[in-house]
Amino acid sequence: MTVTHEVTNQAPPLTGFSAADDPALLAALRRDGGAWGEPEVLELGALAGSAAVQDQARWAEEQPPRLHTHDRYGHRVDEVEFHPAWHQLMATAVEHGLHAAPWTDARPGAHLVRAAKFYVWSQAEPGHGCPVSMTYAAVPALRAAPELAAQYEPLLAARTYDFGLRAPLTKHGLIAGMSMTEKQGGSDVRANTTRAVPAADGSYRLTGHKWFTSAPMSDVFLALAQTDEGLSCFLVPRVLPDGTRNGMRLMRLKDKLGNRSNASSEIEYEDAVAWPVGEPGRGVRTIVEMVNVTRLDCVLGSAAGMRAGLRQALHHTAHRRAFGRELDRQPLMRSVLADLAVESEAATVLGMRLAAAVDRSQAGDAGESALRRLALAAGKYWVCKRGSTHAAEALECLGGNGYVEDSGMPRLYREAPLLSIWEGSGNVAALDVLRALTREPAALDAYFTEVEAAAGADRRLDAAVAGLRKMLAALGDPERAQLMARSLAERLALVLQGSLLVRHGTPAVADAFCASRLDGEWGHAFGTLPPDADLDGILGGARTGRDVG
Numbered sequence: 354m355t356v357t358h359e360v361t362n363q364a365p366p367l368t369g370f371s372a373a374d375d376p377a378l379l380a381a382l383r384r385d386g387g388a389w390g391e392p393e394v395l396e397l398g399a400l401a402g403s404a405a406v407q408d409q410a411r412w413a414e415e416q417p418p419r420l421h422t423h424d425r426y427g428h429r430v431d432e433v434e435f436h437p438a439w440h441q442l443m444a445t446a447v448e449h450g451l452h453a454a455p456w457t458d459a460r461p462g463a464h465l466v467r468a469a470k471f472y473v474w475s476q477a478e479p480g481h482g483c484p485v486s487m488t489y490a491a492v493p494a495l496r497a498a499p500e501l502a503a504q505y506e507p508l509l510a511a512r513t514y515d516f517g518l519r520a521p522l523t524k525h526g527l528i529a530g531m532s533m534t535e536k537q538g539g540s541d542v543r544a545n546t547t548r549a550v551p552a553a554d555g556s557y558r559l560t561g562h563k564w565f566t567s568a569p570m571s572d573v574f575l576a577l578a579q580t581d582e583g584l585s586c587f588l589v590p591r592v593l594p595d596g597t598r599n600g601m602r603l604m605r606l607k608d609k610l611g612n613r614s615n616a617s618s619e620i621e622y623e624d625a626v627a628w629p630v631g632e633p634g635r636g637v638r639t640i641v642e643m644v645n646v647t648r649l650d651c652v653l654g655s656a657a658g659m660r661a662g663l664r665q666a667l668h669h670t671a672h673r674r675a676f677g678r679e680l681d682r683q684p685l686m687r688s689v690l691a692d693l694a695v696e697s698e699a700a701t702v703l704g705m706r707l708a709a710a711v712d713r714s715q716a717g718d719a720g721e722s723a724l725r726r727l728a729l730a731a732g733k734y735w736v737c738k739r740g741s742t743h744a745a746e747a748l749e750c751l752g753g754n755g756y757v758e759d760s761g762m763p764r765l766y767r768e769a770p771l772l773s774i775w776e777g778s779g780n781v782a783a784l785d786v787l788r789a790l791t792r793e794p795a796a797l798d799a800y801f802t803e804v805e806a807a808a809g810a811d812r813r814l815d816a817a818v819a820g821l822r823k824m825l826a827a828l829g830d831p832e833r834a835q836l837m838a839r840s841l842a843e844r845l846a847l848v849l850q851g852s853l854l855v856r857h858g859t860p861a862v863a864d865a866f867c868a869s870r871l872d873g874e875w876g877h878a879f880g881t882l883p884p885d886a887d888l889d890g891i892l893g894g895a896r897t898g899r900d901v902g
Contacts, residue, residue, distance in 0.1 A: 363754075364672035367665065368407060372473040373398020375660065376894055377698045377858065381705035382462075382469055384857060386712065390466030397449050397470050401477035406445075410478035412438035413614035414764060420606045420618070431603040432518065433570045433616045440516055442481045442614075446474060447514040447526060452488040457510040461712065468653055468708030472701070475657035476664075479768050480614030482654060484528050484568035490646035491529035494575055494586070497631035497639045501588055505573065520592050521572045530571035531647075532589065532620065533640065536564040540781045542577055542584065542637065547622060549578035549585060557587060557629060559600075559622040569603050569618040575630065575643060576622075582634030587627035600625035611767030644776050645725075648733045649707055651772045655740035656700035658772075662747030662765055663697045666690060667896055669751045680750075681892075689750065689880035691865065691888045694895035696743050696879070698862050699850040699870075700736045706853055707732055720799045727789045727796035728803070728849055734782035734839070735846035737773040744769040746879040783838035786845065790828065797825070800845065804852040813867040814851045821848050847871060861890025 373379070373395045382391055400406055416436035424430050446452065451471050455463040467489070475482050488509055495509075496502045504522060513526035521527055538544030547561025559578050566574065574589045593599050600623040607617040631639035667690060670680035680686045707729055713721035748755040748762040755762040773779060789796045804818055821844050828834045847870050854863035865886045882888075 362674050364669045367668045368402065368404045370402035370664070371395065371398040372401040372476040372660070373469075375473075375701070377701045378469055378472060378705065380857065381702060381709070382465065385465055385705070385709035386462035387465040387469065387709075388462075389460065390462065390469065393449065394466065394469045394473060397445075398473040400445065401473050406442075406477050409438040409441050410614075411761075412436050413442060413478055413480065417613045418606065418616040420603055420616070422603060429598075429602070431598065431601065433603070433606070433618075435570075435616075439481060439614055440514070442478055443484070443516070443528075444514040446481065446485045447528075448512050449474070450512055451482075452485050452528070453492045453506070453510040454512060455489075456492040456506065461716075462709075464711040464715070465705065465708045468649070468705060468711075471650060472653050472657045472660075472704065475654050476661040478614060479654055479658065480612050482650065483612065483615045484530060484571055486647050486650040486654075487531050487568065487571070487643075488527070488529045489650070490531075490643040491573075491575055493646060494639055494643040495588065495630060497586070497642070498588070498629065501628060501630065505588070516570075518570075518592050518598070520594050520596055521590050522594065524572065527572040528568065530566060530568045530574045531640075531643065532563050532566040532574040532576035534565040535562060539564075540777055542640075545577055545579060545584060547576070547578040549580050549587060549627065551580075552626075555628075557627045559587065559589065559625040559627050561622050563620045563622070565607070565617055566620045567615060567617045569601075569616055569620060574601075575640065576627065577636045577640060578622075578627070580633050582632075584636040585633045586630040586636040586639040588630050589622070589625055589627045593626055610770065611764070612771050613767075645729060646711075648729055648776045648782075649704075649711065651776055652700070652707060652729070652732045652736045653704045655737045655769070655772045656697070656704045658740050658765055658769055659693075659697040659700050659743045659747075662744050662762070663690075663693045663895060665755075665760070665762060665765075666693060666747045666750035667892075669754065671896075685880060686750070687888050687892065688882055688886075689746065690895075691886065691891040692869070692879040692882050693743060693747055693750075694891050695862050695865050695869070695882070696739060697895070698858055699854060699866055700739065702853040702858055703728075703732050703736060703846070703850050706849075719795070720802065723793065723795040724799035724803055726793060727786065727800050727845070730782055730785040730789055731842045731845040731849070733776070734779060734786065734842040737782075738779060740772055741766075741769040742879070779839065783842040784835070786842040787828075787834055787838045790825065790841070791834070800849070804848050807852040807855040810855045811851070811863070811867050813872045814848070814855055817844075817848050817851060817867075817871040821845065859890065859894040861887035862894065865891060 419434045421432045455467045508527040511526040515525045535545045549557040549559050576587050576589045602621045604619045673680045710721045710725040744766045868883045
């Protein structure tokens with residue numbers, strides 16, 4: 354072999370690591386009652402870093418789902434064909450309870466453990482997390498119809514992935530989807546035009562067009578449609594009890610920027626059979642239960658993407674040499690890597706704290722329910738916004754190597770914006786923060802109880818809390834309040850992250866976060882930490898196990 358064909362100064366493949374080798378994640382599990390789930394989290398983390406699963410993730414995206422509207426004879430079939438790797442990923446997720454399993458698990462910390470597993474497994478392949486997340490979110494909404502919940506909840510929570518179009522109640526396990534968005538309304542679901550007409554047997558018949566219905570091969574869907582009483586929520590099966598196809602026509606699959614392994618479709622309901630969920634005319638209130646849960650997974654998914662991007666950046670820069678030494682020994686690159694690590698840990702501690710609030714809310718803790726109401730909206734806004742910026746900077750750490758598909762970084766980059774858009778883009782999330790602030794004073798009280806648990810521990814955090822109180826005092830004018838909504842959402846999230854890091858995070862990370870995110874003296878681009886930031890302390894906590902080996 355000639356010397357020009359020798360491969361030198363390239364990082365080796367990043368495989369054989371554990372996505373659960375994450376001190377911030379494991380500390381949160383132990384701190385909030387989820388230590389019993391650590392063995393399964395570690396098991397799933399090792400799977401996520403294995404070569405076999407990395408191949409499954411690549412195949413699932415490189416061979417995206419295909420829609421078959423008719424069979425060879427012209428019969429309508431409305432089926433979506435997935436690569437076998439998709440089904441392997443889905444089976445692993447369901448068998449490990451990443452879907453609705455926590456709703457039937459009485460152990461304290463069940464939702465926290467599930468969040469940790471969702472976080473580590475999403476680092477392998479995020480696209481299939483969409484139907485997993487929607488199935489998780491369907492249960493609390495479905496409980497508005499106790500008779501339906503009694504039939505469907507055990508199957509939604511079952512740890513059996515039973516793919517195929519069959520009558521739902523004949524299967525061993527179910528996957529649920531959402532069918533809300535229409536082309537004329539988007540997030541304004543009250544503008545929906547799909548109609549629901551009551552039938553003699555207590556069911557309804559739906560007719561209309563839905564602009565986005567993800568995972569259209571799910572077994573059941575929660576859909577919104579107009580009735581005489583107003584916008585209402587319904588359960589729509591793909592297959593009817595007698596085995597015939599319901600009137601749900603798949604018109605096309607969306608050609609998306611990212612999330613390519615997951616099918617997102619445009620559908621038409623043609624006299625589709627549906628059963629009411631909750632009171633007629635109160636569909637938004639019912640579906641909000643689902644949206645609040647999927648928003649948690651948006652935060653967790655963004656945190657997972659940050660961790661995956663950080664791992665890639667650490668690995669590459671530990672092996673790539675430039676100007677006489679490894680990239681990660683160059684001062685400016687070390688600052689960038691440390692800043693990425695700070696953002697990643699801040700997202701992780703917030704996501705896990707929100708998951709712990711779900712457990713406590715389910716146990717009847719009103720304060721945790723109130724905290725979750727506000728903190729989840731703010732966290733959804735900010736963490737998901739930061740996901741795209743973080744992915745771009747992590748990709749840049751690999752230079753041109755990160756811009757080619759083989760690196761996996763383009764997939765991470767394409768995926769990041771979705772989580773900022775899904776379940777309400779930036780303005781929707783910020784306005785939801787404003788709604789919680791103005792209509793639910795208990796939420797703000799619970800928020801300050803949480804952040805002030807760190808009072809006196811860091812002067813910059815104390816000053817940020819005081820500044821936030823001043824901002825909130827200016828909410829009297831509705832027009833001005835809306836103009837401040839994004840700033841308020843950002844500040845609420847940052848102050849909460851700072852408080853959590855000061856109390857529970859790596860000390861060097863907490864110090865750098867407060868100096869760079871709360872003190873306001875340094876830049877906002879990654880790599881502009883204060884010159885005296887403890888880079889060794891930050892990176893020491895971020896470099897774990899095989900992350901850089």
